[in-house]
Amino acid sequence: MHVADIHFYMATKYAVTALTEGLRQELREGKSHIRATSISPGIVETEFTYWFLSHNPGKAAAAYKSLKCLEADDIASAVMYVLSAPPHVQIGGLQILPVEQM
Incomplete structure (x- = not known):
């Protein structure tokens, strides 16, 4: 994937949220009382x-050094939060x- 393709990636992320x-x-x-959520x-x-930036590995490394990124555990915590919400709570x-992300 090239950086020029990022608009397709972003559109797909939004489409999943909309669906x-x-x-x-x-x-x-x-x-149905079945809850659905999206975590973005x-x-x-x-x-x-x-x-994503395989054509420019230096740029990929720089992206992670430019700010304190989220970690997989941060996302796992969000999933646990959503799953542990009381039955009357819809997230x-x-x-x-x-x-620091723009």
């Missing part, structure tokens, strides 16, 4: 950026960003 919201509304209208993380320190979506 999840549509599903949540359908489940509510059907009175910012930059997480994983192998993804190295893969429609959760956006998680590093403090």
